[in-house]
Every structure is written in structure tokens, then in C-alpha cells.
Amino acid sequence: MPARMIEDGVYYVGSLDWDRQMFDELIPLPQGTSYNSYLIPGRDKTALIDTVDPEKTHELLKNLQELEVKIDYIVSNHAEQDHSGSIPVILDEYPEAVVLTNPKCKELLKNFLFIPEDKFKAIGDGEKISLGDKTLEFIFTPWVHWPDTMVTYLEQNKILFSCDFFGSHMATSQLYAHEIDEVYPAAKRYYAELMMPFRPSIKNNLAKINNLDINTIAPSHGPLYSPGDKIINLYKDWISDETLNHVVIPYVSMHGSTRVMVDHLVESLIKRGLVVKPFNLGQMDPGEFLMSLVDASTLVIASPTVLTGPHPLTFSNTYLINLLRPKLKYVAIMGSFGWGSRMEELLKDQLSNLKVEYLNSISIKGLPNQEDLEKIDALADEILQRHESS
Numbered sequence: 001m002p003a004r005m006i007e008d009g010v011y012y013v014g015s016l017d018w019d020r021q022m023f024d025e026l027i028p029l030p031q032g033t034s035y036n037s038y039l040i041p042g043r044d045k046t047a048l049i050d051t052v053d054p055e056k057t058h059e060l061l062k063n064l065q066e067l068e069v070k071i072d073y074i075v076s077n078h079a080e081q082d083h084s085g086s087i088p089v090i091l092d093e094y095p096e097a098v099v100l101t102n103p104k105c106k107e108l109l110k111n112f113l114f115i116p117e118d119k120f121k122a123i124g125d126g127e128k129i130s131l132g133d134k135t136l137e138f139i140f141t142p143w144v145h146w147p148d149t150m151v152t153y154l155e156q157n158k159i160l161f162s163c164d165f166f167g168s169h170m171a172t173s174q175l176y177a178h179e180i181d182e183v184y185p186a187a188k189r190y191y192a193e194l195m196m197p198f199r200p201s202i203k204n205n206l207a208k209i210n211n212l213d214i215n216t217i218a219p220s221h222g223p224l225y226s227p228g229d230k231i232i233n234l235y236k237d238w239i240s241d242e243t244l245n246h247v248v249i250p251y252v253s254m255h256g257s258t259r260v261m262v263d264h265l266v267e268s269l270i271k272r273g274l275v276v277k278p279f280n281l282g283q284m285d286p287g288e289f290l291m292s293l294v295d296a297s298t299l300v301i302a303s304p305t306v307l308t309g310p311h312p313l314t315f316s317n318t319y320l321i322n323l324l325r326p327k328l329k330y331v332a333i334m335g336s337f338g339w340g341s342r343m344e345e346l347l348k349d350q351l352s353n354l355k356v357e358y359l360n361s362i363s364i365k366g367l368p369n370q371e372d373l374e375k376i377d378a379l380a381d382e383i384l385q386r387h388e389s390s
Contacts, residue, residue, distance in 0.1 A: 003039070003063040004175060006216070006224070009134065010157055011039040013048070013063035015056035016171040023169065027193050028287055031186060032171030035082055036220045038161060039064065040154060042131025045072040047100070049152055049161045050220055051086035060086055061093060070094065073121075073129070075136070076101040077163035078149045079108035083220050088113050100129065102140055105148035125150075139208055141165060143201035145194050151209065158215035164194065165205070166231050168222030177223045177231070185291070186222065187231060191238055192290035196324045199239040206235060243297040243329060245387050249278040250289065251302035252311040257336035257367045258304045264373050265300065265334075268380035274387065281313040289317075293326040297390070298359075298383050301347060305337035309346050318350045325353050330386050332379060334362035359383065 004012045014037040020029050035052035037060055046069050052060045064071070071094040076084050079101075087109070091097055098121045101109065106120050123129070125140040137153040144165045152161040168186040177183040195202060217228035225231045247269055253259035262278060269276045277292045293299070299321070303314035310318070331351065333344050344361045359382050364372045 001034075001059075001173070003067055006038070006159070006175070006218070007157060009041060010154065010159060011041075011063075011067060012175060013037050013039045013060060013067070015052045015059040016173070017053070017056065018171045020171075027169070028285065029169050030285070030287070031169060031182075033169040033221055034171055036218065036222075038218060039067060039069065040131060040134060040136075041067075041069050042134040044130070044132030046070060047073040047075055047129075047131060047136060048090065048097075049075045049218075050077055050083045050163065051090055053082045054085035057086040057089050061089070064090075064093075071097045073098060073100045075099075075138075075152050075161075076105055076109060077152060077161065077220070078146060079105045079112060080146060080164075081112060083163065084109060084113065087115060091115070091119060100138075102138070102148060102150050104142075105150070108148055141205040141208060143198045144205050145198055153209075153212055153214075158213050159218055160209065160212060160214045160216070160228070161218045161220075163220045165219065166217050166225065166228070166235065167219040170222045172223060175224055177225045180223055183223055184230070184234065187234065188238070188294060189287045189291050190221070191235070192294050192324070193287060196238075196290070196294065196326055199325075199327070202235065202239050206232070206239075238294055241327060243327060243390075244275070244295040246275045246277060246292070246296040247298045247300060247383060248289075248292045248296045249276065249300045249302060250281050250284075250314070250317055251278060252281050252304060252313050253302075254304045254311070257364065258302050261334055261336065261362070261364065261368055261372075261376060262302050264368070265302075265376050265380060268377050269383065272380055272384045274380075274384060281317055290320075290324065293321065293324070293328070296326070296328060297387055298330040298332070299328050299356075300332045300334065300379075300383075303335040303343060303347075305335060305341040305343055308337075308340050308342045310335070310343045314347070315350065318347055322351050322353045328354060328356050329390060330359055330383065331356045332359040332361060332383070334364075334376070334379070336364045336366060336368070338366070357386070359386070
């Protein structure tokens with residue numbers, strides 16, 4: 001993307017990555033992504049807010065060269081390489097520049113990129129730096145989503161450069177969220193995949209920026225929010241303890257028995273007026289699955305037994321759920337087996353991070369019969385009762 005003026009004296013100089021399909025070799029990117037970098041030429045000093053992924057360094061350099069500026073400060077809000085990876089090249093091109101960042105990020109950057117000690121100026125939480133006619137304030141926001149993360153506030157323009165906070169993986173030629181209908185689902189996907197484990201930290205950090213007068217939120221991925229009220233309010237909802245009347249059912253079925261159980265449970269829950277979201281773990285979009293967990297009240301894990309344990313797809317996705325720690329209230333486990341099963345025990349051990357109530361599990365030998373299907377109806381009744389009482 002070419003350099004573009006956001007408003008008087010503030011420029012977007014980042015890069016779009018239309019073709020990137022995976023992030024961290026884990027997260028699918030159905031809409032690509034962007035690496036947002038911002039330039040603030042002040043009367044006396046010029047600051048670059050974050051850089052771009054190393055594969056896009058040439059695009060950042062082209063944008064900076066077109067603006068014909070001298071860079072004094074490179075603000076690094078976060079050490080992860082998609083934001084910091086171009087810093088060594090920028091320092092080579094602009095040798096008078098120094099890296100402004102917090103002590104934690106400084107140490108990470110030294111380890112990741114071998115930036116020498118004398119190229120840093122460490123700043124404190126709440127510290128301000130003047131560019132002459134513009135003032136930057138640095139606010140530490142740890143664990144959103146790394147321990148080093150901070151945000152930068154431009155006082156005169158009322159812009160919050162929020163790094164990964166409020167981001168979305170989306171490559172789009174449109175700069176602002178209000179121009180794009182699908183940005184908020186993309187932001188929820190981003191929250192589910194990256195931010196959900198850090199709900200308490202996000203709550204604390206939202207409080208830290210609450211008193212700022214913010215006109216525009218400029219994240220490091222995805223479009224900008226101007227005004228920023230809607231995305232802030234969505235984050236407040238996502239991190240709250242409130243859940244929706246939703247049941248999420250991740251499942252695997254090898255020979256059809258577990259699928260019969262899942263289909264019967266889905267139908268039974270729908271009859272009781274509950275919102276049901278089944279996900280075939282072998283075919284699903286992982287991002288859509290994780291998004292469903294942001295608000296859900298109940299998770300029902302359905303799996304066949306493989307050598308007395310859960311199917312490997314079930315086990316790997318349960319591991320991921322445990323890492324992400326969604327605000328679920330209830331969990332049930334059901335599945336089929338041939339000669340023996342330790343599935344319930346193993347899956348409960350795997351979900352040790354979740355603070356949930358376990359509902360009655362259902363373990364069926366072979367294909368479910370009528371009595372088994374009645375047990376599934378009883379589980380649907382139990383889920384409805386829990387939802388109505390909470």
C-alpha cells in the first residue's frame with residue numbers, strides 16, 4: 001500500500017499482505033493481513049510507530065523514501081517480528097534514529113534482532129516524548145498479548161496506536177473500519193485466536209486507556225477505527241463474564257456412531273430453543289470454531305475412542321481450548337467406544353485451565369440404541385436447565 005495521510009501530519013506507511021494464508025503456522029488468514037506502520041513528522045523530531053514484517057521491508061522503505069523524511073525515533077510497541085522485524089534495516093537507512101520502547105521489549109528486541117544497546121532509549125510507563133509540536137505518551141499494556149506490549153497515544157491528534165490491541169487480520173485497501181462491513185467479525189476472530197486467554201489483563205488495560213480522549217484507534221493489523229467506541233465496547237463485552245445461550249459441539253466421527261449422537265443432540269437442543277453450533281473437527285474453519293467459544297455457555301465434546309483415548313483431532317483441539325481459556329460455564333463429554341475408554345478422564349485432565357461445571361457424560365458402546373438416545377435427550381434437558389438458571 002502506498003503512503004497515505006490519515007490526517008494532517010500523520011501517515012500510514014505500512015504494508016498489505018494479500019497472499020498470507022497462515023500466521024504462526026497455526027492461525028488461518030482467510031482475508032490476508034496487514035502490517036501497519038505509522039509516521040509522525042513533528043516540527044523538531046519525526047517518529048515511526050512500529051515497522052512491518054521482514055518480507056515487506058522494501059514496501060515500508062519505499063513509503064518512507066517517498067515522504068523524504070528524517071527519522072529520529074522508531075517506536076516499538078511490541079517485539080514480535082511482524083511489527084519489529086524491519087527495525088534493523090530502518091536503523092541502517094536512518095543511522096541517527098533510536099528505538100523508543102519499554103525495558104521488557106528492549107530485551108526481547110536485543111535477543112530477536114541483535115540490536116545494539118546504544119540504539120535504544122528506554123521509556124517508562126506514562127512517559128511522554130515531544131516531537132516539537134506533537135507529544136507521544138507511552139502506556140504499558142502487558143499481556144495484550146505479550147508481556148512487552150505497550151500502546152502509544154498522540155495527544156494533539158487524539159490517536160491511539162494500539163499495536164495488537166483491537167487488531168484484525170485483514171488485507172484491505174480501505175483504511176477505516178466504518179468502510180468495511182466484515183471488519184468486526186474479523187476483529188472477533190482475532191480476539192478469539194490471540195487475546196482470549198488474557199481477559200483479566202485486557203480488563204486492566206482497558207481501564208488504563210479509559211481516561212484518554214481517543215478519536216481514532218490505529219492498530220498494527222487491519223483497518224483503523226474512527227471513532228473507536230464500537231470496538232472498545234465489543235472488547236468490554238467479550239472480556240465480561242456474560243455468556244450467550246449457545247452450545248458449541250466439536251466432534252469427530254470415524255464410523256458414524258458419534259455422528260448419530262451429535263445429530264440427535266443438535267436436534268434435541270434446537271427443539272428446546274437453544275442455539276447450537278456443531279463443528280466437524282476434520283473439516284472446520286478453526287477461526288470460526290474459536291469465535292464461537294468467545295460467547296458460548298456450554299461446550300459438548302463428542303469423540304470416538306482411539307486405543308481407549310479420544311481421537312487425536314479431539315485431543316489437539318481440546319489442548320487449544322485449554323490454552324485459550326474461554327469463559328465457558330458448562331462442559332459435557334460424550335462418545336462411543338469399542339472395547340474400553342478412558343476418554344472422559346483424559347479430556348478432563350486436558351481442560352485443567354477451565355473453571356467449569358461438568359455435566360453428565362455419555363459413553364456408548366458401538367452404535368447408539370433407543371436407550372442411549374434418551375440419555376442424549378436427558379443431557380439436552382440438563383443443558384437447558386443450567387442455561388435457564390444462570
